[in-house]
Amino acid sequence: MQINRILVYGIGNPGRCDDGLGPKLVSLVEAEGIENVDSDFNYQLNIEDALTCSHYDAVVFVDASETAAPPFEFKELEPAREIAFTTHEMPPASVLALTGELYARRPRAWLLAVRGYEWDIGEGLSPQAEINLSAALAFLADWVGQSKGRTL
Amino acid sequence: MGRKITIEPVTRVEGHGKVTIHLDDRGKVTQSRFHIVEFRGFERFVQGRPYWEAPVLVQRLCGICPVSHHLAAAKAMDVIVGAGPEGLTPTAEKMRRLMHYGQMLQSHALHFFHLVSPDLLFGMDADPAIRNIIGVVLKHRDLAVQGVMLRKFGQEIILATAGKKIHGTGAVPGGVNKNLTIEERDSFLKGPAPLNADTMIEWAQGALDLFKAFHKDHKDLVDGFAPFPSNHLSLVRKDGALDFYHGVLRAVDSEGRKVLDDVDYQDYLKYIGEEVRSWSYMKFPYLRSLGKADGWYRVGPLARLNTCDFIPSPRAQKEFEIFKAYTDGKPNNMTLHAHWARLIELLHAAEVIRDLLNDKDLQGEKLVRRGKRRPEGVGLIEAPRGTLFHHYRVDDNDQIAMANLIVSTTNNNEPMNRAVNWVAMNMISEKPEITEGMLNRVEVAIRAYDPCLSCATHAIGKMPLVVEIYDYRENLVDRKCK
Numbered sequence: 001m002q003i004n005r006i007l008v009y010g011i012g013n014p015g016r017c018d019d020g021l022g023p024k025l026v027s028l029v030e031a032e033g034i035e036n037v038d039s040d041f042n043y044q045l046n047i048e049d050a051l052t053c054s055h056y057d058a059v060v061f062v063d064a065s066e067t068a069a070p071p072f073e074f075k076e077l078e079p080a081r082e083i084a085f086t087t088h089e090m091p092p093a094s095v096l097a098l099t100g101e102l103y104a105r106r107p108r109a110w111l112l113a114v115r116g117y118e119w120d121i122g123e124g125l126s127p128q129a130e131i132n133l134s135a136a137l138a139f140l141a142d143w144v145g146q147s148k149g150r151t152l
Numbered sequence: 153m154g155r156k157i158t159i160e161p162v163t164r165v166e167g168h169g170k171v172t173i174h175l176d177d178r179g180k181v182t183q184s185r186f187h188i189v190e191f192r193g194f195e196r197f198v199q200g201r202p203y204w205e206a207p208v209l210v211q212r213l214c215g216i217c218p219v220s221h222h223l224a225a226a227k228a229m230d231v232i233v234g235a236g237p238e239g240l241t242p243t244a245e246k247m248r249r250l251m252h253y254g255q256m257l258q259s260h261a262l263h264f265f266h267l268v269s270p271d272l273l274f275g276m277d278a279d280p281a282i283r284n285i286i287g288v289v290l291k292h293r294d295l296a297v298q299g300v301m302l303r304k305f306g307q308e309i310i311l312a313t314a315g316k317k318i319h320g321t322g323a324v325p326g327g328v329n330k331n332l333t334i335e336e337r338d339s340f341l342k343g344p345a346p347l348n349a350d351t352m353i354e355w356a357q358g359a360l361d362l363f364k365a366f367h368k369d370h371k372d373l374v375d376g377f378a379p380f381p382s383n384h385l386s387l388v389r390k391d392g393a394l395d396f397y398h399g400v401l402r403a404v405d406s407e408g409r410k411v412l413d414d415v416d417y418q419d420y421l422k423y424i425g426e427e428v429r430s431w432s433y434m435k436f437p438y439l440r441s442l443g444k445a446d447g448w449y450r451v452g453p454l455a456r457l458n459t460c461d462f463i464p465s466p467r468a469q470k471e472f473e474i475f476k477a478y479t480d481g482k483p484n485n486m487t488l489h490a491h492w493a494r495l496i497e498l499l500h501a502a503e504v505i506r507d508l509l510n511d512k513d514l515q516g517e518k519l520v521r522r523g524k525r526r527p528e529g530v531g532l533i534e535a536p537r538g539t540l541f542h543h544y545r546v547d548d549n550d551q552i553a554m555a556n557l558i559v560s561t562t563n564n565n566e567p568m569n570r571a572v573n574w575v576a577m578n579m580i581s582e583k584p585e586i587t588e589g590m591l592n593r594v595e596v597a598i599r600a601y602d603p604c605l606s607c608a609t610h611a612i613g614k615m616p617l618v619v620e621i622y623d624y625r626e627n628l629v630d631r632k633c634k
Contacts, residue, residue, distance in 0.1 A: 014319075015197075015212020042318055043218070047266055047285060047296075048303040081286045094286065101289040102297060121197050121213070 001108060002151045006144060007056040009049070010041035011063045011092075018116025018129040021064040021136075025114065028137050037144055045090045050098035054105040058147065060140065061092040064129075065113035071132035074139065077109040112136055171594055173576045179583065184576035186569045186598065187432050195555040203229055203546045206555075207323050210542070216604040218318060219255040219310055220535035220560075223248055223397070224542040226323035227531030231418070232546055234523025235326035237398065237531070243516030244327035249397050250508045251313035251322060252533065256396055256501040257352065258306025259536035260453075260494050263602050264359055265299025268491055271596055272366050277589035295362070298355045301346050302498075308347070309505065312336045327520035334515065341509050349506035353467070356502045360471060360495040367492065378487035378574040378597050381406030382567055383439060383448065384455035387417070387534050392461030394472075394500065396534040402459045403439055403449060408483050411439055417532040420541060426558065436565050437558055448566035451538025452601060453493035458483040465507070468500035487571050490600045535560045537602050561603040571597035 008029050010022030023041040030039050040052065045061075053059050065073070079100050080093035090098075092111055100106050114136045118126040125133065174183040198209055207226040211218035226248070230236025240248075270283040273292060281287075289296040307317070314320025315330060322328050340349055367374045383406065387399035401415035401423065412423055426435040427444050438447030449455070457476075463469045475496060478484070484493070508514065531542040538560035545554040561568075575597045580590050 013212060015209075040317075043216075046262065046303065047300050048307060051300060051304060081281070081290075090285075097286050098289060098296075098300075101286065102293070102300065123212075 001057055002149065003057045003108070003147050004036060004149065005056045005058075006037045006148065007053065007059045007107075008037060008039045008140070008144075009045075009052075009059060009061050010039070011044060011061060012041075013043050015121060015123065017118035017120055017122050018125055019064050019119055020123075021114045021116050021125065021129060021133060022062040024125065025062045025112075025133060025137055025140070028133075029140065032141065034141070034144055036148055045092060045095050047090060047095075047098060049090070049095045050102055053095060053099045053107055053109070054103035056107050059092075059096075059107050059109045060112055060143075061109065062112045062114065062136070062140075063092075064116040066116065066119075068113040068115045070115040070128070071135035072112060072114045072139065074110060074112050074143075077111050079106070112140060171572055171598075173580060173594075175581075179581070181576045181581040184569075184573045185431060186565075186572045195557060198544075198552050198555050200551050202550050203232055203544065203552055204325050204550075206544065206552060207325070208319055208321055210557075211319050214559075214604060217255065217259060217535050217537065219251055219314065219320065220533055220540050221542070222314065222320055223252055223323055224531040224533045224535075224540045225544075226325065227398075227533060228529040228542045228544050229325035229531070230327075231529030231531070232526050232544065233325040234525055235521045236529070237418075239521055239523065240327055241516065241518040241521055242513040243331055244519055244521070245397075246508055246511055246513050247313055247328045247331060248323055250332070250505065250514065251310055251320075252397050253501045253504045253508070254306045254309025254313065256306075256536055257356075257498065257505065258303045258310070259602075260498040260501065261299055261302035261306065261356075261359075263536075264363075264491065264495060264498070265296065265302070267599055267602070269295065269299075269362075271592075271599075272363070276592050276596055277587075280588065280592070283592075295359075298346075298358065302352060302355055305340075305347055305349075305352050309340065312340075324520065326522045329519065331516060331519065332509075332514040337509050337514065341506070349502065349509055353499065353502040353506060356495070356499040357467065360492075360499055363492055363495050374488045375486050377593075378571045378600075379485055380487075380567075380570050380574065381485050382450045382570075383411060383442070384458040384483055385412070385439070385449040385451055385563070386456040386459045386539055387532060388460045389464075390414070393464045394456060394460040394462070394468075394497075395464075396497075396501075398533075401532075401539075404459050404483055406483055406485055408458075408481070411441060417541075418530045420530060420532070420543070424541075424558070426562075432565070434562050434565050435558075437563050438566075449563070450567045451560055451563040452490060452536075453497050454484060454487075454490040455538060456534060457493045457496065463496070463500050465500050465503035468496055468503060471496045471499060487574075487597060487600045494602075537561060537604060538563050559604070561601070564601045564603065568598055568601050568603060571600065 010026035012019045012022040014020030014023050026039045026041040077093050079097035081097045096109050115132050116129045170187040172185050176182050207222050210221040210225045227237055266285050269288055274283045311317055314322035383403055385403040388402045389395040389399045401412050401417050403412040405411055424437055425440045426437050438444050463472045528545045533540050540560050541558035543556040544552055547553045575593045579593050
């Protein structure tokens, strides 16, 4: 599949300290204004995001992680039909499965899991999360530059 | 050997809920509890901040119903700036209503299609690998598409009225900061199918008809699952109509006798108390006139249809009459009938959205009204999950000095515990093996209230479901992960 349209989708609650890593990274991507890259963010993914994802060739979900090796982990996602832990939110792999089943579209997708440390109610990232964020942003900008227009 | 079963956290609800069921050495349930592991900090979060920031700040508390917190805080701030609660301009009041009913539409749609329909379509004992929204897509594609598009339509209404997808700024103390443009209005009224208001009404009716058909075929299950008498509390319009945005407090008992009526919610502390129990972070609200033991109540869709006299939209009113006739006009105390009530509300929300969109006041220019500044204000709203209380005091420096929030899920604390206990006693007690289907029934009981527990910390790795069984000495004897 040739990658022409890329979506960077941040997930998280900026009112829960490092849980806001995803939205924060998206705001930085928006500030950069990368061509052919759209961005979006929300507290969490949900069923309507299947429609959003159907419009893109590639989607990078950016989320805070309590367990990722710092500064971040980057891995490709496969659609997952089985939903083991269904809450009001949906995991990215389930959104991808919905995208395929509902809209017959299978965008390539990756998860950029940025390591966080603080999850209490409060604004702003922890110092270590800020460092991880910078590393993740640099990686993402490089990855997008290499991926656009290529067949992956 | 005595055992303790722990479900932590409950799936399909947010955050850090935990169910513990204690068994004695014969497997008989001796105690069940629905705990909230982490819940405090809301009030502290906003103290010291300028009052005008509150409607935006409080949305950070919850990723499930941020619009409810946004509007409840704004209503409290209306009082503080001398404009409220009933002094807004017509444009401001109707823009807020449109935002709120859009939220109701998307929230109720999500709950039914994503969280409830799998249990109905596949059964409570079905393989969890199938009993989910993906399973619904594979077997009932049209239904799943409708669920997605109802959500999408509601989200677009919120975006148009709140100004942003999250952390909306539409409601400000004393009014709103934007009206609805003709282009926005027309996109919702005449937009390409299926994203228009008339289609949403038809799909809401379709979801309701689906539930009614299921109920017709499974009366014993739907009527007999965790029924128990309770009081019911909600806002109602002054004339007794169902109203999600504004009204007076009314409470009825399990027989329909009015315990509270026509109460100005600025005085809620005179009528509502909050009990603290040592084993839960979440308080237990009660009606003071009935006391702690008997004054607990339900809130949410079931409670709202039990307290109101009528629904002010034609198709929902027709369904309301069927709903009321089922219990001969008495309050409905059947837990799973909350889904029936929720879908009637879904239909009502869709009808109200269409009617509001046709109201020219939405294009008005007078957006804000102010009056004499006051030191204290209370804002109440009927959130998707039930009555939401926001209470603030503001000091002379315009900083919030005190905040007290009673969220819908807190109001439903005792009923959720009772529902879990019913399942424990009737489905789990003295059974030789604890099956996934039994544990799902615990969740079915909780899901009927659609609780929102810890408000949206969701980072990867924070949401495992662990079931642990302990003997009477608290030794781990079994452990299940879902």
